Amino acid sequence: MVNITEKIKEIEDEMRRTQSKWSHLKCLAINHPANMPRREQGDRKLARLRAQLLEPTAGAGSGGGAGFDVSKSGDARVALVGFPSVGKSTFLSKITKTKSEAASYSFTTLTAIPGVLEYGGAEIQILDLPGIIEGASEGKGRGRQVISAAKTSDLILMVLDATKRAEQRALLEAELDAVGIRLNKEPPNIYLKVKKAGGMKITFQTPPKNLDEKIIYNVLRDYKILNCEVLVRDENATIDDFIDVIMKDHRKYIRCLYVYNKIDSVSLEFLDQLAREPHTAVMSCELDLGVQEVVERIWKELRLMRLYTKRKGEEPDFSEALIVRQDSSIEDVCDQIHRTLKETFKYAMVWGASARHVPQRVGLGHMVADEDVVSIVAK
Numbered sequence: 001m002v003n004i005t006e007k008i009k010e011i012e013d014e015m016r017r018t019q020s021k022w023s024h025l026k027c028l029a030i031n032h033p034a035n036m037p038r039r040e041q042g043d044r045k046l047a048r049l050r051a052q053l054l055e056p057t058a059g060a061g062s063g064g065g066a067g068f069d070v071s072k073s074g075d076a077r078v079a080l081v082g083f084p085s086v087g088k089s090t091f092l093s094k095i096t097k098t099k100s101e102a103a104s105y106s107f108t109t110l111t112a113i114p115g116v117l118e119y120g121g122a123e124i125q126i127l128d129l130p131g132i133i134e135g136a137s138e139g140k141g142r143g144r145q146v147i148s149a150a151k152t153s154d155l156i157l158m159v160l161d162a163t164k165r166a167e168q169r170a171l172l173e174a175e176l177d178a179v180g181i182r183l184n185k186e187p188p189n190i191y192l193k194v195k196k197a198g199g200m201k202i203t204f205q206t207p208p209k210n211l212d213e214k215i216i217y218n219v220l221r222d223y224k225i226l227n228c229e230v231l232v233r234d235e236n237a238t239i240d241d242f243i244d245v246i247m248k249d250h251r252k253y254i255r256c257l258y259v260y261n262k263i264d265s266v267s268l269e270f271l272d273q274l275a276r277e278p279h280t281a282v283m284s285c286e287l288d289l290g291v292q293e294v295v296e297r298i299w300k301e302l303r304l305m306r307l308y309t310k311r312k313g314e315e316p317d318f319s320e321a322l323i324v325r326q327d328s329s330i331e332d333v334c335d336q337i338h339r340t341l342k343e344t345f346k347y348a349m350v351w352g353a354s355a356r357h358v359p360q361r362v363g364l365g366h367m368v369a370d371e372d373v374v375s376i377v378a379k
């Protein structure tokens with residue numbers, strides 16, 4: 001482990017040296033073709049070593065560990081990520097049933113304490129991860145476990161201190177990126193199929209701006225993929241995107257909501273600026289400002305829907321919602337209720353936004369909407 005970490009540092013230092021040399025010489029040529037291969041090589045090596053760091057070590061579990069082996073329960077899981085003392089524990093204690101102790105000194109939250117946020121009948125598990133994520137990608141002890149817990153979540157809530165400098169956010173983003181977590185991003189539109197024989201077949205839908213056959217060839221060789229088919233469909237795809245496709249088993253594309261806390265201590269002007277950033281919410285846990293709005297944003301970002309079921313001849317049961325992902329059909333609803341329900345399915349009656357008239361008689365392919373009432377009729 002130490003070896004890989006040292007190697008990563010070495011390459012990073014070397015790249016930094018080369019870069020400062022370039023800027024010192026005012027060499028326009030940071031992107032000059034002659035310099036490209038070296039930079040690329042560094043990038044490629046770094047990406048590979050970092051990925052290696054995250055492979056479960058022999059004998060160890062799959063990245064779990066004391067305090068982190070939190071089973072995934074409930075309808076969704078949200079991970080709080082942030083530096084110490086930004087107010088994560090205070091926030092958690094406001095929105096969940098489990099109290100997480102907020103002490104007056106840093107590093108108090110040493111284990112991931114699952115709290116449950118109840119929203120419209122859904123149970124959302126909230127993990128409070130230790131505020132020591134920085135350095136995690138270099139394999140520092142606990143950080144690794146924090147990362148594995150973050151990787152299993154449906155949403156990352158990055159809690160930031162509005163009174164601190166903007167670098168906080170960039171640092172956390174870089175750390176998450178380095179361990180394979182991509183925030184608010186779709187998987188690259190590149191098709192890769194590894195084969196047993198036949199060499200490399202590389203094609204482009206439209207010629208990409210940042211990639212060419214040679215770069216792809218070199219990366220593939222680095223990863224010892226000698227027989228494959230590649231189709232780049234996105235003209236803006238980069239070398240990093242391509243590496244992400246090769247390493248897809250170690251990449252997670254997770255939505256992130258940036259939450260700035262302590263807005264009671266910043267100017268209105270700055271607050272306005274923060275609030276306008278994409279994927280961002282602002283709050284003050286101390287003054288209880290904006291906290292409920294953050295909860296609503298969490299719900300929206302999770303893209304879940306609440307459905308209510310109704311038995312024939314009875315009133316709908318509004319006491320317990322059935323939680324399904326957005327873009328769910330009646331078929332998904334059946335699967336959610338019971339795995340064999342589909343087999344005896346005859347038709348469903350639907351009341352609510354998705355119904356053209358109420359009630360509407362529908363089949364398995366019908367797409368439901370939030371807060372619909374559904375009655376399944378079996379054969």
Ligand SMILES: Nc1nc2c(ncn2[C@@H]2O[C@H](COP(=O)(O)OP(=O)(O)OP(=O)(O)O)[C@@H](O)[C@H]2O)c(=O)[nH]1
Binds near residue numbers: 091108
């Ligand atoms: N001004 C202000 N202070 C706040 C706010 N929310 C929390 N704090 C203070 O910030 C400090 C840290 O809060 P915590 O909730 O312990 O922060 P944490 O992120 O859980 O910190 P660790 O447990 O160290 O990871 C406490 O002294 C809180 O009283 C807020 O909205 N405004």
